[in-house]
Amino acid sequence: MGKLEINKKLKQNSLYQAAFDLFTNKGFAKTTISDIVKKAELAKGTFYLYFEDKYELRDKLIARKAGQLFLDAYENLIEHPVSGFENQILRMIDYIVEYLRKNHMLLQFISKNLSWGILKNAFEKTVPDETQQFYEYYLELMKKSSVVCRQPELMLFTIVELTGATCYSCILHNQPVSMEEYLPYLHRSVHEIIRSFTESDQDVLIQTDTGKDA
Amino acid sequence: MGKLEINKKLKQNSLYQAAFDLFTNKGFAKTTISDIVKKAELAKGTFYLYFEDKYELRDKLIARKAGQLFLDAYENLIEHPVSGFENQILRMIDYIVEYLRKNHMLLQFISKNLSWGILKNAFEKTVPDETQQFYEYYLELMKKSSVVCRQPELMLFTIVELTGATCYSCILHNQPVSMEEYLPYLHRSVHEIIRSFTESDQDVLIQTDTGKDA
Amino acid sequence: MGKLEINKKLKQNSLYQAAFDLFTNKGFAKTTISDIVKKAELAKGTFYLYFEDKYELRDKLIARKAGQLFLDAYENLIEHPVSGFENQILRMIDYIVEYLRKNHMLLQFISKNLSWGILKNAFEKTVPDETQQFYEYYLELMKKSSVVCRQPELMLFTIVELTGATCYSCILHNQPVSMEEYLPYLHRSVHEIIRSFTESDQDVLIQTDTGKDA
Amino acid sequence: MGKLEINKKLKQNSLYQAAFDLFTNKGFAKTTISDIVKKAELAKGTFYLYFEDKYELRDKLIARKAGQLFLDAYENLIEHPVSGFENQILRMIDYIVEYLRKNHMLLQFISKNLSWGILKNAFEKTVPDETQQFYEYYLELMKKSSVVCRQPELMLFTIVELTGATCYSCILHNQPVSMEEYLPYLHRSVHEIIRSFTESDQDVLIQTDTGKDA
DNA sequence: CATGAATGAGTATTCATTCAT
DNA sequence: CATGAATGAATACTCATTCAT
Numbered sequence: 029m030g031k032l033e034i035n036k037k038l039k040q041n042s043l044y045q046a047a048f049d050l051f052t053n054k055g056f057a058k059t060t061i062s063d064i065v066k067k068a069e070l071a072k073g074t075f076y077l078y079f080e081d082k083y084e085l086r087d088k089l090i091a092r093k094a095g096q097l098f099l100d101a102y103e104n105l106i107e108h109p110v111s112g113f114e115n116q117i118l119r120m121i122d123y124i125v126e127y128l129r130k131n132h133m134l135l136q137f138i139s140k141n142l143s144w145g146i147l148k149n150a151f152e153k154t155v156p157d158e159t160q161q162f163y164e165y166y167l168e169l170m171k172k173s174s175v176v177c178r179q180p181e182l183m184l185f186t187i188v189e190l191t192g193a194t195c196y197s198c199i200l201h202n203q204p205v206s207m208e209e210y211l212p213y214l215h216r217s218v219h220e221i222i223r224s225f226t227e228s229d230q231d232v233l234i235q236t237d238t239g240k241d242a
Numbered sequence: 243m244g245k246l247e248i249n250k251k252l253k254q255n256s257l258y259q260a261a262f263d264l265f266t267n268k269g270f271a272k273t274t275i276s277d278i279v280k281k282a283e284l285a286k287g288t289f290y291l292y293f294e295d296k297y298e299l300r301d302k303l304i305a306r307k308a309g310q311l312f313l314d315a316y317e318n319l320i321e322h323p324v325s326g327f328e329n330q331i332l333r334m335i336d337y338i339v340e341y342l343r344k345n346h347m348l349l350q351f352i353s354k355n356l357s358w359g360i361l362k363n364a365f366e367k368t369v370p371d372e373t374q375q376f377y378e379y380y381l382e383l384m385k386k387s388s389v390v391c392r393q394p395e396l397m398l399f400t401i402v403e404l405t406g407a408t409c410y411s412c413i414l415h416n417q418p419v420s421m422e423e424y425l426p427y428l429h430r431s432v433h434e435i436i437r438s439f440t441e442s443d444q445d446v447l448i449q450t451d452t453g454k455d456a
Numbered sequence: 457m458g459k460l461e462i463n464k465k466l467k468q469n470s471l472y473q474a475a476f477d478l479f480t481n482k483g484f485a486k487t488t489i490s491d492i493v494k495k496a497e498l499a500k501g502t503f504y505l506y507f508e509d510k511y512e513l514r515d516k517l518i519a520r521k522a523g524q525l526f527l528d529a530y531e532n533l534i535e536h537p538v539s540g541f542e543n544q545i546l547r548m549i550d551y552i553v554e555y556l557r558k559n560h561m562l563l564q565f566i567s568k569n570l571s572w573g574i575l576k577n578a579f580e581k582t583v584p585d586e587t588q589q590f591y592e593y594y595l596e597l598m599k600k601s602s603v604v605c606r607q608p609e610l611m612l613f614t615i616v617e618l619t620g621a622t623c624y625s626c627i628l629h630n631q632p633v634s635m636e637e638y639l640p641y642l643h644r645s646v647h648e649i650i651r652s653f654t655e656s657d658q659d660v661l662i663q664t665d666t667g668k669d670a
Numbered sequence: 671m672g673k674l675e676i677n678k679k680l681k682q683n684s685l686y687q688a689a690f691d692l693f694t695n696k697g698f699a700k701t702t703i704s705d706i707v708k709k710a711e712l713a714k715g716t717f718y719l720y721f722e723d724k725y726e727l728r729d730k731l732i733a734r735k736a737g738q739l740f741l742d743a744y745e746n747l748i749e750h751p752v753s754g755f756e757n758q759i760l761r762m763i764d765y766i767v768e769y770l771r772k773n774h775m776l777l778q779f780i781s782k783n784l785s786w787g788i789l790k791n792a793f794e795k796t797v798p799d800e801t802q803q804f805y806e807y808y809l810e811l812m813k814k815s816s817v818v819c820r821q822p823e824l825m826l827f828t829i830v831e832l833t834g835a836t837c838y839s840c841i842l843h844n845q846p847v848s849m850e851e852y853l854p855y856l857h858r859s860v861h862e863i864i865r866s867f868t869e870s871d872q873d874v875l876i877q878t879d880t881g882k883d884a
Numbered sequence: 885c886a887t888g889a890a891t892g893a894g895t896a897t898t899c900a901t902t903c904a905t
Numbered sequence: 906c907a908t909g910a911a912t913g914a915a916t917a918c919t920c921a922t923t924c925a926t
Contacts (some may be wrong), residue, residue, distance in 0.1 A: 039907095058900060070907040094925090145415040181425050185418050185902075189407035190400070197403065201359045204399050211398050213439075220434035225427075246926080250889080274916060285891045288919070460885090467886095499887040504922075573843040574847035610855050613846050614832070617839065629787040632827050641824050641867075648862035651856075662908060674905080678910080702895060713912045718897075891923080898915090905908080 039080050042068035044092070047085050056086055090138050090146055097124060097138075098162040113173035114222050118215055121191055126212075128195050128209055139196050144185050144191035161170075175226055183225035187218055254292050255283040258306070261299050263336075270300060286314035304352050304360055310360075311338060312376040327387035328436050332429055335405055339428075342409055344423060353410050358399050389440055399440040401432055468506050470496040475513050476521070480561035484514060518566050518574055525552060525566075526575075526590040541601035542650050546643055549619055553642075555624050558636055567624050572613050603654055611653040615646055682720050684710040686734070688806075689727050694775035698728060732786055734781050739766060739780075740804040754863050755815035760857055763833055767856075770837055771849055781838050786827050817868055825867035829860055 046067035050059040061082060064071050079085045101120040110119050128135040167180060177183055193213055198207040260281035264273040275296060279289050293299040313333040324333050342349040381394060391397055408428055412421040474495035478487040493500050507513045529548040538547050556563040572619060595608060606612055622642055626635040688709035692701040703724060705782055710851050721727045743762040752761050770777040809822060836856055840849040 036906090044266055061901090062899070065909095072910090073902080073908055074902095074906090077906075081900080144411045145417045179427065181418050182424065185411070186404070186408065186427065187409065190404045193403035193407040194400065197358045197399070203359045204395050208394065213393065213400065215439045217400055217435050218436045221431050224430045224434045246889080253890090276916075276917085286893090286917095287891055287919080288889085292890070295917080464885090489922090490920070493888095500889095500921090501887055503886090505885075509921080531916080571843045572839045607855065609846050610852065613839070614836065614855065614859055615834035618828070618832045621835040622828065625786045625827070625831065631787045632823050638824065641821065641828065644866045645828055647865050648866045649859050652858045652862045673912080679887085683910090704895075714896095714914090715898080715912055716910085719910070723896080887924105887926080889923105889925095891921100894919090895917105895919105896919105899916095900912100900914100902910105902912080903908100904910095 033078050037041065039068075039070060039074065042070060043075065044087065044089060046158070048089055048137075051086065051089070052137050056082075057135070064138070067216065087146065092235050093134065094138050094147060095162065097127060100127070102162060111173075114219060115172055115177045116173075117187065118218060118220065120209075121214070121218065122189075124191070125195060125199075125207060129199055131158055132200060135195060135199055138199075144188065147188070177226045179225060186221055186225075190217060190221070252280075252287065253256070254361065256284065257289065257292055258303060258382075262303055264299065265303070269285070269446070270296075270324065270351065282317060301360065306350065308352050308361060309376065311341060314341070316379050317374060319443050327384055327389045328433060330383050330387075331401065331436065332432060335401075335428070335432065336407070336425075339409060339413075339421060339425065343413055346414060349413055353414075359400065391440045393439060397436065400435050400439075404428070404431060467496075467498060467502065470498060471503065471506055472515065472517060472520070476517055476565075479517070480565050484510075515574065517572045519627070521562065522566050522575060523590065525555060526536065528555070530590060530593050539596055541603045542647060544597050544601075545615065545650065546646060549615075549642070550639075552619070553623060553627075553635060553639065556606065557627055559630060563623060563627055567628075572616065574643075575616070605632070607653060611650065612651075614649050618645060619651070681710075681712060681716065684712060685717065685720055685727065686731060690731055690735070693728065693731070697723075698779070729788065729838065735776065736780050736789060737804065739769060744804060745805050748786070754813075755812055755817045758811050758815075759829065759864065760860060763829070763856070763860065766833070766851075767837060767841075767849060771841055774842060777837065778839055781842075784819060786830065789830070819868045821867060825864065828863050828867075832856070832859060832863070841857050 037230045043064060047059070047064045050063050050067060059082070061075050063073065064085075065075050079088075098120075101123040104123045105116055105119050108119075109195075110116055163181075163184075166184060170177060170180060181230070191214065194210060195207065197203050198205060204210075257278060261273070261278050264277050264281060268277070272326065273296070276286065276288055278296075278299075279286050293302075293335075312334075315337040318337045319330055319333055322333075324330055373418060377398075380398060384391060405428065408424060411417050412419060412424045418424075460555055471492060475487070478491050479493060482491070486590075488512070490500065492510075492513075493503050507516075526548075529551040532551045533544055533547055538549075591612075594612060595627050598605060598608060612619050619642065622638060623635065625631050626633065626638045632638075677704040689701070689706050691706050692709060696705070703717050704714065706724075708716050708726075712777060721730075738856070740762075744806060746765045747758055747761055750761075752758055805823075805826075808826060812819060812822060834854065837849065839845050840852045841845060846852075
């Protein structure tokens with residue numbers, strides 16, 4: 029990588045860093061491009077050499093941060109291993125929940141954007157590839173524990189969405205209860221979800237009765 | 243209610259109606275207060291007689307619409323009754339999912355705001371009281387089916403959050419799959435969640451192993 | 457005075473009082489008619505039954521307050537008498553200066569309006585007549601001390617303007633020095649002004665040389 | 671100074687000029703920023719590149735204009751010299767009074783703001799430095815005439831405040847008399863003030879009697 | 885007389901985007 | 906590549922004033 033290339037990368041990282049600080053402190057809507065370049069100590073025009081607009085920067089940032097968070101959770105799991113696929117998932121959930129409890133701003137920011145859409149988006153654009161790696165690790169863990177799951181992606185999706193939505197409510201608004209109080213129930217729900225997705229024998233999906241019978 | 247009172251109510255409803263149309267068509271961010279009052283055929287200053295700003299109007303509107311949606315789902319259930327608490331819940335979920343599939347704009351609007359925080363807010367302010375009624379109906383259904391649940395609010399919370407988050411992703415972005423495809427899995431997960439919250443005998447909450455044991 | 461008359465007077469006084477509080481706390485420009493009637497616990501339309509607009513209210517208020525201040529200074533002099541016209545004037549100046557030092561807000565408000573124009577205005581409109589009385593007392597004091605002055609009004613004008621302008625600067629901005637430090641010089645200047653206006657023999661008014669001579 | 675720098679200076683001067691014209695013609699309160707930029711033939715946003723708001727522009731303008739007026743008075747003195755410090759001061763006062771009599775708008779504008787606070791402010795900020803120069807010239811004049819004054823700043827302050835306040839009243843409102851009529855008395859008062867500040871022998875500052883003695 | 889809901893003209897201020905240097 | 910001065914469209918919000926009740 030040439031000197032020029034490095035320089036460009038540095039500038040872009042400055043923008044990412046500045047934007048992240050501002051988004052999490054002032055909020056996205058109240059952060060202007062002026063703010064960002066001032067904090068990054070770059071000229072206004074320079075911003076447009078790296079990003080289309082504020083929204084593109086935000087989305088890339090969410091993907092970066094969320095992807096990183098998942099990877100961190102995985103790395104933490106490697107450092108402090110537990111046995112059994114379900115335990116491993118719960119451990120990673122705990123790590124993420126704990127992290128977000130200490131980072132309200134981050135939670136606020138990626139908040140309801142910690143969704144499959146964005147993660148998938150990050151995945152497809154293969155920007156830093158991190159999400160892809162996480163998904164591979166996830167499949168690997170399943171395999172190592174000899175867990176059979178016909179829809180691993182849907183299972184992960186379900187868990188991520190439930191965790192994300194409840195974190196938002198419990199951590200940021202203490203609604204309906206604090207995260208501390210809700211965590212056992214989240215665990216239980218995740219446990220049941222994993223079970224329902226991995227039961228090999230009776231893959232009976234629930235259907236609503238549609239008739240008016242009693 | 244005096245003539246004046248009625249007149250005021252009418253004006254406020256005009257604002258609600260105009261705002262809802264605009265929010266769901268142009269999007270919230272692109273809707274200006276000028277737009278709203280023009281559509282409602284009122285003077286600009288009149289807006290500020292009824293609402294602090296655009297955000298207050300939005301939040302009240304979300305609460306109204308979401309509350310209404312839940313009530314509609316309940317009413318639909320009454321009109322087409324099914325037996326058994328779980329079936330009743332699933333039926334209401336289906337109604338809501340179906341409604342949102344046909345109303346992307348509404349989903350977009352209340353989207354990730356269809357959360358406990360807002361519902362609770364609407365509930366506490368008892369503005370249109372609708373949510374309160376829904377929650378009461380929910381408890382009633384449980385009672386009628388002789389279902390025992392120690393944490394009915396947390397159960398509802400868990401179901402609502404999971405449903406809301408997955409609707410958003412599947413309906414609006416078809417990620418990771420279409421809602422049609424995901425619905426059976428949502429049913430199954432809700433089924434398991436209800437079971438986990440209503441099992442009387444073995445109320446064992448799942449804890450993560452924290453040791454490094456095998 | 458009929459009951460109705462009294463009621464009207466009470467309402468008007470409410471407005472005066474509310475306006476004064478607001479003008480001295482928030483400043484004149486930032487005080488709205490809404491603020492005033494809200495504080496006076498009257499309806500908006502009522503304001504217009506008593507005053508043309510904010511400016512009329514302000515000017516009447518300044519005249520009232522300034523007139524009152526002068527009268528207070530005089531009354532204080534009566535309670536604590538000193539001999540000699542000059543001493544009496546200085547005593548009243550000290551009273552006013554001291555009062556304004558403790559009432560920055562009042563000084564700010566009547567500030568540079570403590571001028572002959574407004575005082576005269578108050579005098580002519582004979583609203584509460586207080587200024588007229590003060591001017592009469594002033595002439596009386598001069599007479600009692602057998603002081604002869606051909607232009608008593610111009611002398612008073614000169615003293616009032618000098619005092620008002622220097623109070624503003626020294627008290628509110630400590631420029632060029634604090635009022636405490638400036639007071640002796642103010643005394644000295646007033647002393648000289650009185651002398652120049654009351655010297656009977658050599659009423660020689662100073663003229664500038666207009667030629668280019670040496 | 672680069673081309674860019676010159677261009678910026680030109681733009682700022684356009685704003686100053688346009689604002690001054692409008693302030694003195696329509697009045698400060700009725701002049702909008704839109705008016706100013708339209709007259710200066712600049713874009714609205716450009717205003718905010720040079721000034722915080724209308725008030726900052728006004729204050730800087732007052733300092734500029736007042737400073738300039740003082741310098742003009744001095745230059746006029748140089749062109750038409752008179753001997754003696756007191757005569758020089760009176761000559762400058764006459765110049766300023768005459769100028770303001772012909773420029774009611776300017777007087778109205780800088781009116782009661784022709785105070786030490788603003789002059790000092792202009793002086794300290796050393797923006798156009800003019801006031802600083804005036805004050806130096808003033809000291810120089812005193813020195814050349816061998817006038818000894820222990821408090822030259824307080825003397826100038828006293829004279830400036832008295833002159834400013836009386837000009838406002840006599841010129842703009844003819845209260846209590848016209849400036850023409852008052853001028854001799856102003857001269858006499860200034861004469862006495864100078865004398866009181868420059869008397870070397872009997873520097874006795876006047877104190878009020880505080881006792882109740884006869 | 886008193887009220888206060890309704891009005892809508894009026895203004896400050898922001899900020900994404902461009903482009904000459 | 907990088908800069909940052911200039912732009913001007915866009916919008917929220919205020920508040921004096923009126924008038925039907």
